[in-house]
Amino acid sequence: xxxxxxxxxxxxxxxxxxxxxxxxxxxxxxxxxxxxxxxxxxxxxxxxxxxxxxxxxxxxxxxxxxxxxxxxxxxxxxxxxxxxxxxxxxxxxxxxxxxxxxxxxxxxxxxxxxxxxxxxxxxxxxxxxxxxxxxxxxxxxxxxxxxxxxxxxxxxxxxxxxxxxxxxxxxxxxxxxxxxxxxxxxxxxxxxxxxxxxxxxxxxxxxxxxxxxxxxxxxxxxx
Numbered sequence: 695x696x697x698x699x700x701x702x703x704x705x706x707x708x709x710x711x712x713x714x715x716x717x718x719x720x721x722x723x724x725x726x727x728x729x730x731x732x733x734x735x736x737x738x739x740x741x742x743x744x745x746x747x748x749x750x751x752x753x754x755x756x757x758x759x760x761x762x763x764x765x766x767x768x769x770x771x772x773x774x775x776x777x778x779x780x781x782x783x784x785x786x787x788x789x790x791x792x793x794x795x796x797x798x799x800x801x802x803x804x805x806x807x808x809x810x811x812x813x814x815x816x817x818x819x820x821x822x823x824x825x826x827x828x829x830x831x832x833x834x835x836x837x838x839x840x841x842x843x844x845x846x847x848x849x850x851x852x853x854x855x856x857x858x859x860x861x862x863x864x865x866x867x868x869x870x871x872x873x874x875x876x877x878x879x880x881x882x883x884x885x886x887x888x889x890x891x892x893x894x895x896x897x898x899x900x901x902x903x904x905x906x907x908x909x910x911x912x913x914x915x916x917x
Contacts, residue, residue, distance in 0.1 A: 697721045698787055699752060701745065701775055702762040703737040710762040710805070711738050713789055720787070723757070745778075754783035761786065761803050761821065765841040768875045769821075769857045773839040776803055776821045786821075798830075801838070819856075831868075843880070861895070 698720040700707050707725055715722055725737045729744040736742060743751060759779045763772035779786060786803035790796050794810040801820035809827045812818065816830045819838040824830070828842045831850040836842070840854055843862040848854065854872040861880035866872065871887040878884060879895025888894060 695720055696756060696758045696785065697723050698760060699723060699743070699748070699757050700725050700760050700762050701727065701779065703727050703731065703734075703742055704762075704764075706764050707762040708738055710760055710789065711740075713791065713805075713807075714760065714787075717792055718787075718789060720758075723752070726759070745775075749782045749784075754785065758785040758787045759803075760789070764823070765859050768859065768877065769839040769841055772821060773857065776839070800824075807844070855890075 698714060700710050700722065703725055711722060714720055722740065724741040724743055726743045726745045726748050729746055732742050732744055734742065761772055761775045761779060763775060776786065788800055788802060788804040790800065790806040791808045791810065793808040794806050796806055796812045797814040798812050798816040798818060800806060800818040801822070803821045804818060805823045806812065807824065807826040810824050812830045813832040815832045817835045818830070819836055821839045822836055823841045825842060826844045828844065828846045830836060830848045833850055834848050834852040836854045837856040839857045841859045843860060845863045846860040847865045849866050849868040849870065851869045852866045854860065855874045857874060858872050858876045860878045861882060863881045864878045865883050867885040870884055872878070872884070873888045873890040873892065875891045876888040877893045881896050882894050884894060
């Protein structure tokens with residue numbers, strides 16, 4: 695198994711470092727970022743290498759990469775670095791938690807978190823984040839460069855097209871098509887096909903007043 699280098703020096707990279715270190719059995723030798731962002735040269739106690747010259751110091755024949763970038767610009771930043779790493783000849787590692795149920799194959803550079811459930815006969819493309827407790831139901835398709843936040847639910851026979859984001863706790867009804875670069879907010883319920891570049895979301899819960907001290911939520915146990 696090749697050694698691993700993680701692209702990034704933010705919280706996303708730290709999370710990837712933790713989970714790969716906890717479960718994958720891979721040796722993580724360090725991180726890599728563009729030279730202009732490599733101001734400290736160290737992250738999580740490991741060296742940070744300049745991405746522009748990485749193949750000269752850490753050749754693709756010996757190292758794989760994982761691109762640990764969040765949903766910035768509808769996942770376009772992660773997509774760009776994914777494609778650049780591929781052009782350099784690197785293999786892109788995926789992480790699947792041993793605490794997930796994953797009954798369908800996933801593509802390159804995917805992250806599948808704890809308690810995620812991917813049913814049989816689903817298709818998961820490349821460069822996707824599928825966080826804790828998400829569900830991808832049978833016969834559904836997740837494209838490339840997508841981001842599913844914790845507890846998102848994708849019903850059966852759905853298709854989530856490239857570069858889409860599904861917020862925490864959002865639900866897709868059966869047979870819904872989520873169009874290219876759709877942004878679905880937390881707790882939204884999507885029952886119809888979306889429009890490309892569309893934004894869908896629930897309004898924030900209204901403030902009922904600053905009166906929490908006046909509300910009795912005791913359960914009758916005293917004290």
